[in-house]
Amino acid sequence: MADLLNELNPQQQKAVAAPPGPILVLAGPGSGKTRVLTYRIAYLIAALNVPARQIMAVTFTNKAAREMGHRVEGLLGEKTNGLWLGTFHAICGRILRREAAHLPVDSNFVIYDADDQTALIKRVIQEKVFNSKDYNPNQVLSRISNAKNDLLGPEDYPVESYRDETIQAIYAAYQAYLVASNAMDFDDMLRYTAHLLETQPEIREKYAHRFQHILVDEFQDTNQAQYNLLYHLASHHRNLFVVGDEDQSIYRWRGADYRNVERFAENFPQRTTILLEQNYRSTQTILDTAVSVINENPHRTEKKLFTARGTGKPATAYEALDDHDEAAYVVDTIVTQVRQGQAKESDFAIMYRTNAQSRLLEEAFRRANMSYRLVGAQRFYGRREVKDMIAFLRVIYNPKDEVSLARVINLPARGIGAVTVDNLQKCAQGAGLSSGEVLLSLSDGGSNALEERLGSAAARLRPFSMLLADWRGQLDQRSLTALFDQVLLDTGYEAYIKADSDELQDRWANVMELRGVLLEYEALGLGVFLEAMALVADQDTLPDTIDAPTLLTLHAAKGLEFPQVFIVGLDEHYLPHSRSRDDEEALAEERRLFYVGITRAEDRLYLVRALRRRSPYGSYENMLPSRFLSDIPEALLNGRFTRENGWGKGYDVDQFQWDRPYGSSTQKKAPKPPEKRAQRFYPDMLVEHPVYGEGVVRNSRLEYGDETVEVYFDGLGLKALVASLSSLEIKET
DNA sequence: AGCAGCGGCCTTTTT
DNA sequence: GGCCGCTGCT
Numbered sequence: 001m002a003d004l005l006n007e008l009n010p011q012q013q014k015a016v017a018a019p020p021g022p023i024l025v026l027a028g029p030g031s032g033k034t035r036v037l038t039y040r041i042a043y044l045i046a047a048l049n050v051p052a053r054q055i056m057a058v059t060f061t062n063k064a065a066r067e068m069g070h071r072v073e074g075l076l077g078e079k080t081n082g083l084w085l086g087t088f089h090a091i092c093g094r095i096l097r098r099e100a101a102h103l104p105v106d107s108n109f110v111i112y113d114a115d116d117q118t119a120l121i122k123r124v125i126q127e128k129v130f131n132s133k134d135y136n137p138n139q140v141l142s143r144i145s146n147a148k149n150d151l152l153g154p155e156d157y158p159v160e161s162y163r164d165e166t167i168q169a170i171y172a173a174y175q176a177y178l179v180a181s182n183a184m185d186f187d188d189m190l191r192y193t194a195h196l197l198e199t200q201p202e203i204r205e206k207y208a209h210r211f212q213h214i215l216v217d218e219f220q221d222t223n224q225a226q227y228n229l230l231y232h233l234a235s236h237h238r239n240l241f242v243v244g245d246e247d248q249s250i251y252r253w254r255g256a257d258y259r260n261v262e263r264f265a266e267n268f269p270q271r272t273t274i275l276l277e278q279n280y281r282s283t284q285t286i287l288d289t290a291v292s293v294i295n296e297n298p299h300r301t302e303k304k305l306f307t308a309r310g311t312g313k314p315a316t317a318y319e320a321l322d323d324h325d326e327a328a329y330v331v332d333t334i335v336t337q338v339r340q341g342q343a344k345e346s347d348f349a350i351m352y353r354t355n356a357q358s359r360l361l362e363e364a365f366r367r368a369n370m371s372y373r374l375v376g377a378q379r380f381y382g383r384r385e386v387k388d389m390i391a392f393l394r395v396i397y398n399p400k401d402e403v404s405l406a407r408v409i410n411l412p413a414r415g416i417g418a419v420t421v422d423n424l425q426k427c428a429q430g431a432g433l434s435s436g437e438v439l440l441s442l443s444d445g446g447s448n449a450l451e452e453r454l455g456s457a458a459a460r461l462r463p464f465s466m467l468l469a470d471w472r473g474q475l476d477q478r479s480l481t482a483l484f485d486q487v488l489l490d491t492g493y494e495a496y497i498k499a500d501s502d503e504l505q506d507r508w509a510n511v512m513e514l515r516g517v518l519l520e521y522e523a524l525g526l527g528v529f530l531e532a533m534a535l536v537a538d539q540d541t542l543p544d545t546i547d548a549p550t551l552l553t554l555h556a557a558k559g560l561e562f563p564q565v566f567i568v569g570l571d572e573h574y575l576p577h578s579r580s581r582d583d584e585e586a587l588a589e590e591r592r593l594f595y596v597g598i599t600r601a602e603d604r605l606y607l608v609r610a611l612r613r614r615s616p617y618g619s620y621e622n623m624l625p626s627r628f629l630s631d632i633p634e635a636l637l638n639g640r641f642t643r644e645n646g647w648g649k650g651y652d653v654d655q656f657q658w659d660r661p662y663g664s665s666t667q668k669k670a671p672k673p674p675e676k677r678a679q680r681f682y683p684d685m686l687v688e689h690p691v692y693g694e695g696v697v698r699n700s701r702l703e704y705g706d707e708t709v710e711v712y713f714d715g716l717g718l719k720a721l722v723a724s725l726s727s728l729e730i731k732e733t
Numbered sequence: 734a735g736c737a738g739c740g741g742c743c744t745t746t747t748t
Numbered sequence: 749g750g751c752c753g754c755t756g757c758t
Contacts, residue, residue: 060747060748061747061748062748087748088748089748090748113748114747114748136742136743138743138744186747186748187748189748190748250746251746251747251748253745253746253747254746254747254748353745353746354744354745354746355744355745355746356744356745376747410734413734413735415734415735416734417734417735418734419734420734534748535748553745553746553747554746555745555746555747556746556747574745577745577746578745579744579745579746580745589746593746614749615749616743616744616749617742617743617744617749618749618750619749
C-alpha cells in the first residue's frame with residue numbers, strides 16, 4: 001500500500017491517507033479528483049481493512065461509476081465484492097426496492113423518465129385545469145421538480161398566487177397518478193430516500209451503521225435532497241469524504257446548490273479541508289485561458305492552478321461565416337491533422353451548448369466520410385420504437401403503469417381509440433383500480449360489474465386484455481427474449497414499424513438491438529432490465545473503442561479530457577444561452593460551463609464562433625461574439641474575434657424572436673420575401689475569391705433567399721460562402 | 734377510428 | 749424548421 005501512495009503528489013496523499021472523519025477535497029480541474037477517490041477507496045480496503053461492503057461511493061454518471069470500479073479493482077488486484085458504487089439514483093433505487101414496505105409503491109415500481117413525466121403531466125393538465133393552454137407542461141414539471149429537490153411535497157408547495165394554487169393542484173394529481181401507477185420519477189427517488197432516512201430511525205440506523213465510509217464525487221452538484229440523504233447516511237460514522245469544485249458547478253437548474261460545500265463545512269466543523277491545485281491535464285496556456293474566464297465570476301475562492309506540462313500553444317480563435325462554415329472548419333481541421341499524421345481521430349472532441357448544435361457537425365462529418373461518436377441526445381433509448389417496446393415490457397411487469405399502457409394500448413392501431421381509452425380510465429377510476437388491472441380482470445371474465453360498466457368498450461378491449469394476460473402468464477415461464485418475440489408476433493409490430501417508409505429499416509434494427517440488450521438480462525430478470533433502461537443514459541453505452549472524434553454538450557463533457565478540444569457556438573444567445581440572460585446566477589453558471597469546456601483540453605483548444613447562424617426557429621440571424629471571449633487576453637489567442645457581427649448591420653437584441661416570451665407578438669417578423677434567386681454555382685466549378693484565391697465548388701444550395709456555396713481552397717480547406725456577399729467569380733464551369 | 738393537412742408553438746443543459 | 753395537437757374528411 002505504501003507504494004500506492006508514492007504515485008501521488010503530497011496533497012493527493014494527504015487526501016487519500018487522511019484519518020477517518022469528514023473530509024472536504026476542493027479540486028481544480030485535472031487535479032486528479034477521480035484518482036484521489038479511487039485511491040482512497042483502495043486505501044480504506046487495503047490499508048485500513050475496511051470491508052468493501054461497508055463503503056459507499058456516489059458518482060453522477062454511470063460511466064464514472066464503472067470507471068471508478070475498474071480502477072479500484074486495478075489497484076487492489078481483486079474484485080471489490082459488496083462495495084456500493086453508483087449514481088445517486090442507482091443507489092437510491094437499491095435502497096428503495098429493499099425498503100418498499102415503507103413506501104406508497106411496491107418493490108416492483110417503475111421509473112418514469114422525462115418523456116413519461118411529460119405524458120403524465122399533460123394528462124393531468126388536461127384533466128384538472130380549465131384553461132389548460134396556459135400551463136406549459138415542461139414549465140410545470142420544472143416547478144414540481146424544484147419543489148421535489150427541496151424536499152417539498154404537494155402539501156408543502158409554496159403558494160403565493162392563483163397560478164401557484166393551480167400548480168399545486170397539478171402537482172398533487174401528478175403525484176397521485178405516479179403512486180397509482182406504481183411509479184416514481186427521478187426526483188422522487190432522491191426525495192423518498194431522503195424522507196425514509198429522515199423519518200424512519202431504524203432504517204437510518206441500518207444504513208448509517210453499515211456504511212462506515214461514504215465518498216462523493218462532484219459534490220458541488222448535489223441538491224438539497226442529495227445532501228440530506230448523504231447527511232443521514234453518514235450520521236453514525238460521520239466519515240463523509242466529498243470531492244468537488246465550485247467552479248465546475250453546472251447543474252443549478254437541476255437544483256444543485258454549491259452552497260452545499262458551505263453547508264458541509266457548517267455541519268461538520270471538525271472537517272479536514274484539502275486543496276488540489278496542481279493540474280496534470282492541460283498546458284499552462286490553456287489553464288491561463290480558463291482562469292481568465294472564470295476569474296470574472298463573483299463570490300468564489302480563487303485557486304491557483306498550475307501545471308508542469310509547459311506553456312503550450314495559444315488557443316486558436318476562428319470566426320466562421322456561418323454555422324455551416326463553422327462545422328466545415330472543425331471537420332477540415334481534424335481531417336488535415338489526421339492526414340498529416342499529427343493526430344488521431346479520437347484525440348478530438350467538439351463541444352457545444354445545446355444538443356441541436358450537433359446536427360450540422362454530424363452532417364459535415366458524414367460528408368467527409370468520417371465516423372464520429374455522439375454522446376447523449378437520446379441516441380438509442382430515446383428512439384420511438386425502443387421506447388415502444390420498453391413500454392410493452394413495463395406494462396407486462398407492472399400493469400398499473402398508466403403512462404406505458406396508454407402508449408401501447410393501441411399500438412399498432414387495434415381499434416382502441418380515445419373514446420374507448422377514456423371509458424377504460426373512467427371505469428378504472430370508479431372501481432378504484434388501475435386501467436391495467438381492469439384489463440386483466442376483463443381477460444378472465446371475472447367481474448360482470450366491470451364489464452357492465454365498460455359497456456361497448458369491453459368488446460373493443462377484450463382482445464388486447466387477453467394478450468396482456470397471456471404475456472403476463474409467460475413472464476415467469478419463458479425467457480425474456482421469448483416474451484419479447486411473442487409481443488412482436490402478437491402485435492404485428494415488425495410490419496408496423498417497417499411500414500414507416502421514411503426511415504428505411506433502421507427502426508427495426510433498433511428493435512433488434514434492444515432485443516440484444518435484453519438478452520444480457522435473462523439471468524437478472526425484467527425488473528433489473530427496466531431499471532437499467534431508466535437509469536442508464538446513452539452516454540454510458542458508447543463504445544469508446546472506435547477511433548473517432550467525440551461530439552458532446554458542455555454538460556456531458558464534465559469529467560472528461562481530450563488532447564484537442566473545439567468549443568463551437570461561442571456566440572451570445574448560445575453561450576451564454578439566451579435563457580440565462582436576465583439572471584446573474586444563471587450567467588455565472590454559463591461562464592462555469594465555458595470554464596469546464598476549456599479545461600477539458602490537454603494540448604490544444606479551438607474557440608469557434610460564427611457571424612450568422614440559424615436560429616432555433618429556422619431563420620438566419622446575425623450573431624454577436626460571446627461576452628466571455630472578451631475576457632481572454634489576446635496574447636493567449638491565435639487569431640481574434642471581431643466585436644460586432646460581420647454584416648454591417650447593427651446588432652438588435654429584439655430581432656431574436658426566441659428571446660421574447662411566446663405569445664407577445666408585438667414584433668412578429670415579417671415573413672421573408674420568397675425571393676427566388678437562380679442558382680449560379682455548381683459542384684466542380686472553378687471559382688476565384690478576392691481573399692482566398694482559387695477554389696473548387698464542392699456544393700451549393702439555395703436557402704433563405706440566398707445561395708450558400710461551399711468552396712474548397714487549397715491550403716485553406718472547405719469554406720462556406722454566401723454568394724451575394726462574397727464576390728465569387730466563376731473562372732471555369 | 735384513423736388519417737391527412739394545417740397552424741401554433743417551441744428548444745438549454747440530464748440522472 | 750420540425751413537432752404536436754386539432755380539425756375535418758373518409
